[in-house]
Amino acid sequence: MAIYSAQIRHARRSYPDLLPWLEATPGHETRDRSSFRDAMEQRGVTPCGALAIWSIGGSILGALTAAFGRADVFVRTAAVERTVRRHLEEQAAHLDAADPSLTTLVREI
Template sequence: MEVATQSAATDLGGRIIKVNHAGEHGAIAIYTGQILLARLTAPRLVDELREFRSHEQRHRAIFGAELERRGRRRCRSYWLCGMGGFVLGAVTGLCGSAAISATTTAVESVVLRHLVHQLEVLQGHDPAAVAAISSIVAEEQQHHDQALEHVQAGTFWPRVLGPIVSSSTEAVIWLGMRL
């Protein structure tokens, strides 16, 4: 029974790593789209967005290496995350700094909630997945907190984008876990 439970947890860990890998690809695409247009609409955020994108590239590499170690292919939602992320990034980049910050805050809120849950579920069952996930949490929290500093409570973009981006992020994660 213990072996079956361990195998199921490792399989779950593998699925989680696949979805996290695709999500990091989506995050890179969001920041790429935002950087492209923020040069015109929010130039003061460009360096921060580049820093965040470099973190996400490292996160994707961590999850990619873990997928390779496990002999698993990337998630079927990988390209969907990239295309959707770029469109979201470009649209919010066009709308300026408030939209960019509201998007980052919403995405990272969902991501952080999922990462914490993943760590709870996998703790003691899949040490490699726990190590990979744990290695990125602090930077994801940093992205959330820095973006939140730019968000002005009660303004238009956080009220409009927050629920849309949060529910879209949840939907992509849900879909990724089932593909």
């Protein structure tokens, strides 16, 4: 979500035509994050302490992609989304036997 927030801030000034696309995505991210937090609470686990660091890194990545231009917003965002999707697929495969309901959540996201 931090990546998109930084891109949105820059796009407001430089690429207003990208705003509808960029602003639609954080809603998905917020929903997914909420779903994961609910699943963690149900299982009695807490979020990783590194989330704050990841958020800072995401903000920097989002600002850099926006600063490098419109095409970079698309190219790097697609690369990040592919990486996240691959990670989720790996997690679903790992969780399949251990926690089928969590596997379902991961696959839905």
